[in-house]
Amino acid sequence: MxxxxxxxxxxxxxxxxxxxxxxxxxxxxxxxxxxxxxxxxxxxxxxxxxxxxxxxxxxxxxxxxxxxxxxxxxxxxxxxxxxxxxxxxxxxxxxxxxxxxxxxxxxxxxxxxxxxxxxxxxxxxxxxxxxxxxxxxxxxxxxxxxxxxxxxxxxxxxxxxxxxxxxxxxxxxxxxxxxxxxxxxxxxxxxxxxxxxxGKISVEEAILKSTEYLSDKEEYIDNTYLIEGMVDIPEYQRSEKNKKDIIYRQVARIDGKKICNLLREYRFKLAQMNNIEFNSTECNYVGACTGTCEKCDEEAKYLSMKLSEIPKEKQKFPILNLEEVE
Structure with a gap:
C-alpha cells in the first residue's frame, strides 16, 4: 500500500x-x-x-x-x-x-x-x-x-x-x-x-423509490447520489458500461440534520398541497447522520401510498431546493 x-x-x-x-x-x-x-x-x-x-x-x-x-x-x-x-x-x-x-x-x-x-x-x-x-x-x-x-x-x-x-x-x-x-x-x-x-439499482427503481421527494427527478439522476431521497453531495459517476446504474447507499453527512429538516418540510408541503392528512414528530437525533432514517422512510411510504390514490394529473409536488444544503 x-x-x-x-x-x-x-x-x-x-x-x-x-x-x-x-x-x-x-x-x-x-x-x-x-x-x-x-x-x-x-x-x-x-x-x-x-x-x-x-x-x-x-x-x-x-x-x-x-x-x-x-x-x-x-x-x-x-x-x-x-x-x-x-x-x-x-x-x-x-x-x-x-x-x-x-x-x-x-x-x-x-x-x-x-x-x-x-x-x-x-x-x-x-x-x-x-x-x-x-x-x-x-x-x-x-x-x-x-x-x-x-x-x-x-x-x-x-x-x-x-x-x-x-x-x-x-x-x-x-x-x-x-x-x-x-x-x-x-x-x-x-x-x-x-x-x-x-449497492446499485436501476434508474427506474431509483425514480420509484424517490417519488415521495422529488417531482422533476430526471434532472438530478445523473449528478447526485440517490440516498433515500435526493442529497446533493459529490457525484460518483458510473463508467459508460454501467451508466444505467446509480449508487444507492445512505451516506453520513456532517450537515445531516439540515437535510432531515429540509426533507421533513418537503413532506409537510407535499401533504398540504394534496390535501393528505399527515402527522410527523421532529427527530431528536444529534450528530452526523445521513439526513434520513427509517422514520423518514415510513412517512415517505405513507405519502407515496396516499399519492397513488390521487389521479396523476391532479398530483402536486412542491419544489425541493437542494441549494439550501450546499
Missing part, C-alpha cells in the same frame, strides 16, 4: 503529525519543484512551464508539469495493490490522484477528499469540483464535508484547522484498516465509521 500526499496540501502535507506512524507508506509529490522533506519518500515534479496561464485546476501550469512526468509517477506506484490519495481543499492536492486515475492502471485507488472552504473563492471551488466530477474507477472514497465547521465561532483560521485535524486524526486509522479487507467499491460511512459496499 502507498499513501500519496502533496507538499501543497492545507492539511495533508509532510508536516502533518498523523502521517508519522505511516512513514514507510508515504510518497510526497513535490509540486513546488524541490524536495519538500527528508522524512518521507519524495517524487519531485520539475517546473517546466513559466509565465501566464491558469493558476489552478486541470490545465494549470503545475498540473501540466505533473502531467509531463505522469509516466514516471505511475511507474513508481504501479507495483502497489492499493493507493490512498489524501487530498483536501487545495485543488493541487488532487493533481496526483486525477492524473493517475485517468490512466490505465491495475491498482486499487482510494480517495480521501474534502471541499475548499466557501470563503476561499469560487474559482478554487470550481477547480476542485471539476476533478471530483467523475469518480468512476475509484475503489473507495472517504468524503468529509468540512464546510459545517464554519458555523462554529472560531477566533482564527488556525483554531478551525485544529478542530478539523483532530477529527481527521480520529478517522484516519479506521480508514487505513478498512482498506486492507475491502472487496467491493465502498464509501466510508461517518456514523458507523466503517466502509460500506456500494
Amino acid at each position: 502507498k499513501i500519496v500526499i502533496t507538499d501543497t496540501g492545507i492539511l495533508w502535507n509532510p508536516g502533518n503529525p498523523i502521517l508519522k506512524k505511516y512513514r514507510d507508506l508515504i510518497l510526497v509529490v513535490c509540486l513546488e519543484g524541490v524536495k519538500a522533506t527528508d522524512e518521507y519518500e519524495c517524487f519531485i515534479c520539475p517546473h517546466k512551464s513559466f509565465g501566464l496561464g491558469m493558476s489552478m485546476g486541470i490545465g494549470s501550469r503545475v498540473y501540466n508539469d505533473l502531467e509531463d512526468v505522469a509516466d514516471e509517477l505511475y511507474y513508481k506506484l504501479r507495483s502497489e495493490d492499493d493507493i490512498l490519495f489524501l487530498t483536501d481543499g487545495d485543488p493541487a492536492s488532487l493533481y496526483p490522484y486525477y492524473i493517475i486515475k485517468n490512466r490505465r492502471h491495475h491498482m486499487n485507488i482510494h480517495l480521501w477528499a474534502s471541499p475548499p472552504f466557501s470563503f476561499e473563492g469560487k474559482a478554487r471551488m470550481k477547480a476542485h469540483k471539476e476533478m471530483l466530477a467523475d469518480l468512476s474507477g475509484v475503489k473507495s472514497i472517504c468524503y468529509i464535508d468540512t464546510q459545517e465547521y464554519l458555523k462554529n465561532d472560531y477566533k482564527n483560521f488556525s483554531n478551525l484547522l485544529e478542530d478539523v485535524q483532530n477529527y481527521f486524526e480520529e478517522i484516519f486509522p479506521i480508514v487505513i484498516d478498512g482498506i486492507g479487507g475491502m472487496e467491493n467499491e465502498s464509501y466510508f460511512d461517518l456514523v458507523s465509521k466503517t466502509y460500506i459496499p456500494l
Whole structure:
C-alpha cells in the first residue's frame, strides 16, 4: 500500500503529525519543484512551464508539469495493490490522484477528499469540483464535508484547522484498516465509521423509490447520489458500461440534520398541497447522520401510498431546493 500526499496540501502535507506512524507508506509529490522533506519518500515534479496561464485546476501550469512526468509517477506506484490519495481543499492536492486515475492502471485507488472552504473563492471551488466530477474507477472514497465547521465561532483560521485535524486524526486509522479487507467499491460511512459496499439499482427503481421527494427527478439522476431521497453531495459517476446504474447507499453527512429538516418540510408541503392528512414528530437525533432514517422512510411510504390514490394529473409536488444544503 502507498499513501500519496502533496507538499501543497492545507492539511495533508509532510508536516502533518498523523502521517508519522505511516512513514514507510508515504510518497510526497513535490509540486513546488524541490524536495519538500527528508522524512518521507519524495517524487519531485520539475517546473517546466513559466509565465501566464491558469493558476489552478486541470490545465494549470503545475498540473501540466505533473502531467509531463505522469509516466514516471505511475511507474513508481504501479507495483502497489492499493493507493490512498489524501487530498483536501487545495485543488493541487488532487493533481496526483486525477492524473493517475485517468490512466490505465491495475491498482486499487482510494480517495480521501474534502471541499475548499466557501470563503476561499469560487474559482478554487470550481477547480476542485471539476476533478471530483467523475469518480468512476475509484475503489473507495472517504468524503468529509468540512464546510459545517464554519458555523462554529472560531477566533482564527488556525483554531478551525485544529478542530478539523483532530477529527481527521480520529478517522484516519479506521480508514487505513478498512482498506486492507475491502472487496467491493465502498464509501466510508461517518456514523458507523466503517466502509460500506456500494449497492446499485436501476434508474427506474431509483425514480420509484424517490417519488415521495422529488417531482422533476430526471434532472438530478445523473449528478447526485440517490440516498433515500435526493442529497446533493459529490457525484460518483458510473463508467459508460454501467451508466444505467446509480449508487444507492445512505451516506453520513456532517450537515445531516439540515437535510432531515429540509426533507421533513418537503413532506409537510407535499401533504398540504394534496390535501393528505399527515402527522410527523421532529427527530431528536444529534450528530452526523445521513439526513434520513427509517422514520423518514415510513412517512415517505405513507405519502407515496396516499399519492397513488390521487389521479396523476391532479398530483402536486412542491419544489425541493437542494441549494439550501450546499
